[in-house]
Amino acid sequence: MEASNLHWTKQRVTFRFCPQCGTKLQSDFKFCPSCGKKIPCSADPSEREGTSAPTNISPSKVDEACKDSIDSQDSTEVHGCLSSSNVSPRPALRKTRKSYRLNRVLKLNVNEAPPSKTQVRGKARLLPPVEQGEKSDKATVDIATGSSPKSKALSKAKKPKHTVALETLENGTEMTDMTGRKWTVMQLLSQSMTEFVYQVVEKGSKKSSSSESSYILKMGAKDGRIFNEQNFLQRAARPSSVKKWIKQQNMDLLGIPSCAGFGFYTDSYRFLIFSSIGQSLPSVMQDKLLPEKTVLHLTCRLLDVLHYIHSNEYVHCDVKAENIYILSGQATQVYLVGYSHAFRYCPSGQHVEYSEGRRALPEGSLDFISLDAHKGVAQSRRSDLQSLGYCMLHWHTGVLPWSTLTNPDKVAALKQRYMDDVPALLSHCFGQKRDSSAFLSYLTAVANLQYTEQPNYSELRAKLSAALSQLSGHLDEPLVF
Known part of the structure; x- marks a missing residue:
C-alpha cells in the first residue's frame, strides 16, 4: 500500500477540474467549456498542471473523510472528499x-x-x-x-374552479350595472348552491311598484358558471340577432330571454339582469301531469329555441323543467333559460369530434341528461333533443324507467337499452294507456340521429304541430295546464 501511494505521489496528472461545476479539464484550458467559468492560474506548478496527491494523507484518513458519501466507489465523490492546502482535488458540487x-x-x-x-x-x-x-x-x-409525468398530465386537465360562498342580499340593496343603470333588490325568488335569483326594479322608474317594470337579477360567483352564461348571451343571443332570426323564420315568438344588463357586485359576484319571464314550469305544474296537448305545445316552442341556439354554434346541455319559464298572455310565451352549461359544439363551423371519457358528468338530475353526457362525450345537437324527449315523457306520464336509480352507470345502461327500443320505452312509460304516435315519431327520429348530424327541425316541428291540431290545439292559443 505504501509503495502504491509513493508511486501515486510521483506520477504527474495532466488534467484538472473546474472549481465551479467540477468538469474534468485539460491543463491548458483557461475557461471551462461546460459552465464558462474562468480557470484561475496558480503559481504552483502542481496546481497548474493538475495536481499531485500529498504523501501525508493516509488511506484511513481518506476513508474517514468519505464515510458520509452515498457511493464510496464513485470516483467523483472520492475526489470531492479530499481536502488539503497542498492539493487541488475535484471540488464538491455547489448546490443550486x-x-x-x-x-x-x-x-x-x-x-x-x-x-x-x-x-x-x-x-x-x-x-x-x-x-x-x-x-x-x-x-x-x-x-x-x-413532479412526476403523471402529475404533469393531470395538471393539464381542467380543474374545477373555486366556488365562492354566496351571501343573501337584503331587500333594498342597490346594484349598478356596467352601463350605470341602478337596480334595487325587491325580494329573493329562488336560490341554489351556486346562484341567487332576485326580483329587482330599476331605480327611478315611474312604474317602480308595477309588475311591468320588474326584472330578474341572477347572481353568482364572479368566475363561476354565470360567466359562461354571460358569454353565451353576448355572443349568440344579442337582442338584434334574435329579432333578425324571428323575421327570417317568419315567427311570432322566440323564447330567448333578453339580457337588459350585467355587472359586478363587490369583487366576488357577477350578476345578469333579465326582463320578466313569468313563472317556472314546476311552479305552474304544481306536481300535476300535463295533458298531451300541452306537452306538444311546449315542445314545439322549445324546438324553435333549440333550433336558434344550435344555428349559433351552441347547445344548451341542461334542458329540464326548472329551466323553462311560462309568461301567460294572449299567446303563451315559453322561455328556455339557464345557459350556464351552454357548450359551443361547433366553433367556427367545425363540429367537435366524438370522444368518450373526455368530460365529467354534468351536474343536475340524472333523469334528463343525454347518453352522450353519460359517456363523457361533448354534447351535440342530438343531446338537447334527447333530453327534451325525456322531459316530454315525464311531463305527460310522470314515469321514466330509471327514475328510481341513483347510479349513473345503471341509468346510462337503461337509457341505452330503451333508446335502442323506443316502442318498449313508451310501453313502460304509458303502461296501460294508449301510446302517443307523436311521441313515438319524435323519439324514434332523435334516436336515429348521428353525433354530428343536423336534425330536421322543420320536420320534427311539423309532425308535432299536426298532432297538436288533431287534439284541437293551436300554437297561437294560451297553454292549458
Whole structure:
C-alpha cells in the first residue's frame, strides 16, 4: 500500500477540474467549456498542471473523510472528499436552486429508502426510490419541477374552479350595472348552491311598484358558471340577432330571454339582469301531469329555441323543467333559460369530434341528461333533443324507467337499452294507456340521429304541430295546464 501511494505521489496528472461545476479539464484550458467559468492560474506548478496527491494523507484518513458519501466507489465523490492546502482535488458540487427544491421533494421519501444516484457529466441527478411493485412512472421525479409525468398530465386537465360562498342580499340593496343603470333588490325568488335569483326594479322608474317594470337579477360567483352564461348571451343571443332570426323564420315568438344588463357586485359576484319571464314550469305544474296537448305545445316552442341556439354554434346541455319559464298572455310565451352549461359544439363551423371519457358528468338530475353526457362525450345537437324527449315523457306520464336509480352507470345502461327500443320505452312509460304516435315519431327520429348530424327541425316541428291540431290545439292559443 505504501509503495502504491509513493508511486501515486510521483506520477504527474495532466488534467484538472473546474472549481465551479467540477468538469474534468485539460491543463491548458483557461475557461471551462461546460459552465464558462474562468480557470484561475496558480503559481504552483502542481496546481497548474493538475495536481499531485500529498504523501501525508493516509488511506484511513481518506476513508474517514468519505464515510458520509452515498457511493464510496464513485470516483467523483472520492475526489470531492479530499481536502488539503497542498492539493487541488475535484471540488464538491455547489448546490443550486434546483437541488434545494429537489431536496424538499425527496424529504417525503427519506423514511422509505435512500435515493438512488445517477452519474451525469458535471451534474448529479437524484431519483426517489421505487417501491416494490410500483410502476416506475409514478416514482420518476423531474429535476426542474419535482413532479412526476403523471402529475404533469393531470395538471393539464381542467380543474374545477373555486366556488365562492354566496351571501343573501337584503331587500333594498342597490346594484349598478356596467352601463350605470341602478337596480334595487325587491325580494329573493329562488336560490341554489351556486346562484341567487332576485326580483329587482330599476331605480327611478315611474312604474317602480308595477309588475311591468320588474326584472330578474341572477347572481353568482364572479368566475363561476354565470360567466359562461354571460358569454353565451353576448355572443349568440344579442337582442338584434334574435329579432333578425324571428323575421327570417317568419315567427311570432322566440323564447330567448333578453339580457337588459350585467355587472359586478363587490369583487366576488357577477350578476345578469333579465326582463320578466313569468313563472317556472314546476311552479305552474304544481306536481300535476300535463295533458298531451300541452306537452306538444311546449315542445314545439322549445324546438324553435333549440333550433336558434344550435344555428349559433351552441347547445344548451341542461334542458329540464326548472329551466323553462311560462309568461301567460294572449299567446303563451315559453322561455328556455339557464345557459350556464351552454357548450359551443361547433366553433367556427367545425363540429367537435366524438370522444368518450373526455368530460365529467354534468351536474343536475340524472333523469334528463343525454347518453352522450353519460359517456363523457361533448354534447351535440342530438343531446338537447334527447333530453327534451325525456322531459316530454315525464311531463305527460310522470314515469321514466330509471327514475328510481341513483347510479349513473345503471341509468346510462337503461337509457341505452330503451333508446335502442323506443316502442318498449313508451310501453313502460304509458303502461296501460294508449301510446302517443307523436311521441313515438319524435323519439324514434332523435334516436336515429348521428353525433354530428343536423336534425330536421322543420320536420320534427311539423309532425308535432299536426298532432297538436288533431287534439284541437293551436300554437297561437294560451297553454292549458
